[in-house]
Amino acid sequence: MWEYLVFPLAYLLGAFPSAWLAGRAAGTDVRKAGSGNMGATNALRVLGKRWGLAVFAADIVKGGLAAWLTLNVFGPWGGVAGGMLALLAHSFNPFFGFKPSGKGAASGLGVVIILMPKETVAALAVFCVVLAVWRYVSLASITAAFTLLAAMFIFREPPPLLVFGLAGVALLVGRHRANIERLRAGTEPKIGEKGTAQKE
Numbered sequence: 001m002w003e004y005l006v007f008p009l010a011y012l013l014g015a016f017p018s019a020w021l022a023g024r025a026a027g028t029d030v031r032k033a034g035s036g037n038m039g040a041t042n043a044l045r046v047l048g049k050r051w052g053l054a055v056f057a058a059d060i061v062k063g064g065l066a067a068w069l070t071l072n073v074f075g076p077w078g079g080v081a082g083g084m085l086a087l088l089a090h091s092f093n094p095f096f097g098f099k100p101s102g103k104g105a106a107s108g109l110g111v112v113i114i115l116m117p118k119e120t121v122a123a124l125a126v127f128c129v130v131l132a133v134w135r136y137v138s139l140a141s142i143t144a145a146f147t148l149l150a151a152m153f154i155f156r157e158p159p160p161l162l163v164f165g166l167a168g169v170a171l172l173v174g175r176h177r178a179n180i181e182r183l184r185a186g187t188e189p190k191i192g193e194k195g196t197a198q199k200e
Helices: 002-015 018-026 040-047 049-091 105-115 117-134 137-154 159-175 177-185
Strands: none
Touching (some): 002 049, 049 105, 105 137, 117 137, 137 159
């Protein structure tokens, strides 16, 4: 019975507001600056490299820890459920009225590092190439997500992981709808640009 507590714990881990806390420490409310997102990209843009990288690392850890805990207690389906709970809590944070918050890229990276490390290597390689060439974090994140999904089919991962891959990519793309529109319009801010991101 007690083992089921790992699921609410995974959810709470995902809800840990690392960007908001970093902003508080730096004297800035990230919800009211830059894109208004409580994610690593907006933290990097608004708070600078030191805080941005700290938020990025914290988001990876919370996603990975949520997946690791539930995977070890309940196996692959448990890991998938815990990972999705963490992503949903990060993307629609319960501590801030379930309003859209982070995009889930860094937290999702933490989850897939635990659940599918081989595919993660391929996705990270694509992310780095796309980011280096075009300098759009959103484009790199979306491309990496689809690379991860394709690699899962290539490596013939079991149904639980395929379900997570499909659901995770759908969530990430859905949270990036505004970014996709700006990419099409040519108004999406590139990495390193400050003060140009629009509210979402």
